[in-house]
Amino acid sequence: MTIASPAQHAPVVVIAPDSFKGSLSAEEVAAAIGAGIQAALPAAQIRLCPIADGGEGTLDALMHAGGQRLTIDCRNAAGQAVRAPVGILKDGSAVVESAAIVGLTDDAGTAVPVEQRSTLGVGDAIRSLLDQGARRFLVALGGSSTNDGGAGLLAGLGMVFLDAAGEVVPPLPAQLHRVVRVDTSGLDARVAEAAFVAMSDVDNPLCGAEGATAVFGPQKGVTPPQVEQLDRSLAHFAQVLERALGRSAAERPGAGAAGGLGYALLMLGAQFRSGAETVADHIGLDDALAGADWLITGEGRSDAQTLHGKAPFIASQRARRAGVPTTLLSGGIDRASLGKLQQSFSGCFSITFGPLPLQDAIAQAPGLLRDSGEQLARLWLAAAKG
Known part of the structure; x- marks a missing residue:
């Protein structure tokens, strides 16, 4: 999908993550990513669509x-x-x-x-x-x-x-x-x-x-x-x-x-x-994706099991049907699963910036999500300018 110049078009970003179980609700994850996006792209239209797959949250x-x-x-x-x-x-x-x-x-x-x-x-x-x-x-x-x-x-x-x-x-x-x-x-x-x-x-x-x-x-x-x-x-x-x-x-x-x-x-x-799928229907994810430029989704940890009906995968499939590229932003990414994950996501990123004990990552999750959202938005902006 061609990204329009920021001067011509303020991006519409749909943020549809699952919860970071034991840490943040899907709504809190979406809000933190959204705050980071708008720090880099103040004019961006953010559509928050927290999602789940039938489990906690x-x-x-x-x-x-x-x-x-x-x-x-x-x-x-x-x-x-x-x-x-x-x-x-x-x-x-x-x-x-x-x-x-x-x-x-x-x-x-x-x-x-x-x-x-x-x-x-x-x-x-x-x-x-x-x-x-x-x-x-x-x-x-x-x-x-x-x-x-x-x-x-x-x-x-x-x-x-x-x-x-x-x-x-x-x-x-x-x-x-x-x-x-x-x-x-x-x-x-x-x-x-x-x-x-x-x-x-x-x-x-x-x-x-x-x-x-x-x-x-x-x-x-x-x-x-x-x-x-x-x-x-x-x-x-x-x-x-x-x-x-x-x-x-x-x-x-x-x-x-x-x-x-x-x-x-x-x-x-x-x-x-x-x-x-049921949650996506009830929250109107397809409507949110209409006219969007970008979907960001994620979960606490992503691996090959993500592709077996987990919320981020379902969100990416719906985005693909709408012609919207999807970025996966999760607490952790299984490196061995990258080859499979990147078949469904345009890019796969972890919110951590270096080695970090799990309890520290959980405690710092809101800030890590916000900072990662901002860095992704700056990458988007650079791509748009190019």
């Missing part, structure tokens, strides 16, 4: 486009009473971010072993929003600490799991092997009136070598000896649940998202969608 990204933010009572992964944020968008869609309820970064929720954690709180959140009239739900699945096949979610919505003696089985990974019958009579009737979109960037099935436990369990605390046992428990639970509901979903792409929370939503009739 998805609620914030969606709420940037407007809506009502609420705080509701629910349970964390350990079953403790907590208050968690949810949202209702301007179109009436309710947003539930799993990471904000049963997230991997919640110290209290992860104080118990993974086999004792549940997604009950996600069911609490949906029920609370049903009480407020919501009937369309966007459920962000990334960043969960759970591996319960979504049993907690279903129990939170009224399903009851029973053992051979007719005793209630808690919806915990360590107990799912005991389930022999599912009582669906108590399922909240309003669920049948609701439409669910499960948002994630993974397409794993529920069980097996590519399933929830084998692939994502270790990062949640599943030990090697537990993998086969918990995987078998999920497979058993799915067999009983599918017999009770008369449908199947264990092998469907995305069933393994969020430790099987994706599976439970699919069993409730959810549509499974790319988190980044």
